Amino acid sequence: MIIRHARPGDEAGIAIVHVHSWQKTYAGLLDMAYLQQLSVPQRQQAWQEQLKRMNEQYQLLVLENEAGVITGFISGGSSRELSVSNINGQREGEIYALYLVSSAQGQGWGGQLLSRMLQWLQQQQYDHVIVWALRDNPAVRFYQHYGAVPYKEQTIKIGGKLYRETALRWRDIQKQSYIVKEW
Structure with a gap:
């Protein structure tokens, strides 16, 4: 496998x-009808647009097996919450998504994907990093x-239904030693 x-x-x-x-991950957490209607072609189009907009403020890494098949990915960049992205001169980054197929x-x-993303966010001079996850998600x-700690919660709507989501936060990532320093 390579990243x-x-x-x-x-x-x-x-x-x-x-x-x-x-x-697979959200079976039992989200409405099954919503999960069954998810479409690879629709997501493929959305990711194609995202790849076109790649810039130095956004990172997308893939995990690829020996046969060249993508088995996971992680994306991140500046916090999507503009009100907290630069508080008191401190910058907040965000991990937008981290997914792996079951076999990986x-x-x-x-x-490894998480460590590399945290390293990149550290290099981009972010002070803190958040990630949102459904409250009951493993x-x-x-x-x-x-090393992330629960930070806050919010209610979100997915497929027309309401769910609780937890933000977890890495504080002071510039000082953290658990972040991988080399690729």
């Missing part, structure tokens, strides 16, 4: 991971294992 920067042409692989991960889970690859424990 590399995403590039045009990766959108189909990213979309497959995205849709299949949502359908439990092998440390999620931690990923909350994953992020806590890597």
